[in-house]
Amino acid sequence: MMPSLERASHWLALVCRLVAGIALLALLTVTIADVGTRYLHRITDGAIALRVSGSVELVSYLMLFSLLAAMAANVEKSQVVVEAFSHGLSSNLKNRLHGVYLLGFAALGLILFIGLLDSAAAAARHGEVTQDLRLPMGPIYYLAAALSLLLGLRSLIHALLSAVFGADGEVSHGE
Template sequence: MQTQLERASQWLALLCKLVAGIALVGLLGVTIADVGTRYLSRLTEGAIALRVSGSVELVSYLMLFSLLAAMAANVEKSQVVVEAFSHGLSPTIKNRLHGVYLLGFTALGLVLFLGLLESAASATRHGEVTQDLRIPMGPIYYAAAVLSLLLGLRSLIHAVLNAVFGAEGEVSHGE
């Protein structure tokens, strides 16, 4: 069971890294295009007036997707060890405490998922769209909800791996 959980977590992490990478590349593309077209307009004193419409809006949503996906992809590496509290503890106890700590991320992912799911349903019902580009908000909220669910799911997997098995979230080597 431990190996199956680790394998599932690795696949989910890979998916999240792919989403985060695509979102970051999109974010950089929009930013470079926006800055480039503004500079071109300035150089030509307005003769060439190309603009990236809704660039701030696009960047903000792409940043949301990249942050949620990156958090979900790296949840097992998220603990900041406070040496004062864990100094004399064995690695197994530290891993189990980390598992308990990850239950907080599980709750966070679930709360975000439920809130975004409700927002998505409401936005879809009311036909809510983004301010500049008039993109429907429902799919944006649904995508963010799925990424939040992945955060909660990966946190739960690693909480179980750490708390129950005492593993570090990676393949155990008989420690």
């Protein structure tokens, strides 16, 4: 069971890294294009008036996607160790405590998923759109909900690996 959990976590992490990378590249592209067109407008005294419409809106949603995906991709590396409390503990016990800690992230991911799923359904029902670009909010909420679910699933997988099996939480990737 443990190798199949590790394999599932590995593939989910790859998907999350891909989403985070695409969102981050898109975010940087929008930012560079916006800054570049503003600078071009300024140095030509308004002769060239190109603008990136809704750049602040695009950057905020792309940042949401990149952060959620990056958090989900790296959840097993997020251990916070307070040396004063864990100094004398065995490695096995530290791993099990880390698993309990990750259960909190699993709960957080599930709560975010449920809330965003509800928001997505309401946005789709009411035709809610973004303020500047008039993009439908439903798909934005659905993607954020899916990324939150991935955060919860990967946290749960690593909580099980750490708390139940006493593993160190790092996926070996078959190496």
